[in-house]
Amino acid sequence: MAEASISVCQDQFSCSIYLDLLKDPVAIPCGHSYCMDCIKGCWDQDDHTGVYSCPQCRQIFTPRPVLGRNTMLAEVVEKLKKTVAPPAHCYAGPGDMACDFCTERKCKAIKCCLVCLASYCENHIQPHCEFPAFKQHKLIKASRQLEEMICSHHDKVMEVYCRTDQQCICYLCTMDEHRGHDTVSATAERTEKQKQLGETRR
Template identity: 65%
Template sequence: MLLRAEMEQKDQLTHCYAGPEDVACDVCTGRKRKADKSCLVCLVSYCEKHLQPHYGSPSFKNHKLVNPSKNLQENICSRHDEVMKIFCRTDQQSICYLCTMDEHKGHETVPAAAEMDEKQKKLQESRQQIHQRIQDQEKDVKLLQREVEAINVSADKAVEDSEKIFTELIRLLQERSSDVKQQIRSQQETEVSRVKDVQEKLQQEITELKRKDAELEQFSHTEDHTQFLLNYPSLPALSESTGSSSIIVRPLRHFKDITEAVSELRDKLQDVLRDSWTNIPGPVSSRVGVYLDHRAESRPDSLSLYLLALDF
């Protein structure tokens, strides 16, 4: 335990000594300790031990202590080797009291401490303005962030609504396509049945005519003229034929009409989609969420336009 305490004490002492990057105490002899403060009046840096007189003696009451500085010599006038405690406002530089009697004679001068106090006030005013500007811009950043969130929400809602509308439109088109297909097949069945009925009647007539022709052919081979003339009046008369003159060949116009109606529907849809698309608002510069909401409430229901186009 004793050895450990000695080692800790030694480390503390080593930590107190100034290194190459530290400001050394100007009073210490031998190995110098780290400076705790620098005095702008004495132009000397003191460690904690040698700084005590500045705290205890009234003689040092007006001395200005600052954090340790290696640049204390910059406070000495290079011409008169005196501490520069005066500020020349005319030339905007620090000077010593001898300079006021020499090249700065007649210039506007004030104590350096007073000039520093005034400039500190201006500095604080500038900082307050900067802080106010920061607060204002942070508010703007938050507003813009909320606008970004509103844009994203509005865009997601628009995508969702558009998908629902197009899904409904596709469903309606599929239903109408099924109706048209059913209509064509129904009309096809009706027409085919009508034609087959006529075809069957004609086939029956053909069969009957062939039978009669066979009878007539057999009768025509009768050699006995008495029998031929006797039976000739009893030959069956031909019934009225369902011939070509009574058959109405209807052109397949009705199927073409349906195709043309579907083509017209396609053209209407293309026109509606094109016209509706030109009404969709493009990029907006500000308050996008509110703008899109207003447009959504004011523009016509696109699905209604599609349904009108479907009603052919």
């Protein structure tokens, strides 16, 4: 008998939390499917309440459902991975910043998060744009200079400018080696320097 050909869309096999193809797919009691790690992470945050819900339909489950890998769905997703690929221009090439969350071939990063200290492609940046938990996170255009913006001592973004030592530092540095120094926000210092430059040019 000839094999049946089924037309499928990648979105049908995407996790609504991870926004990419399912990894270790599990189906929860309401029928919706998620990556094992995604739904576990989601429910771990609700452990203190003892009430667990589906992120899509909001159906509530008590006690916490036991999760088992959906092997048939996992096989379908594996086959789909081999047939569906992003357009070639989406992949990171030499000189491009790669997405930290792409697992197979790395896509080009379009944004960096100064809170997560990670780079994201168009697909993986979506949670930062849609979920309230990420509202306070600061996104900037993907840049190879991200490493230069991070304090090597404290792994924090250097958002403070020390006028005493004429260098950018992080807020933890103001409590250590730069305690008592003349400090301002890096943004304020940049604005001041641009103003001075404008006056000099005039």
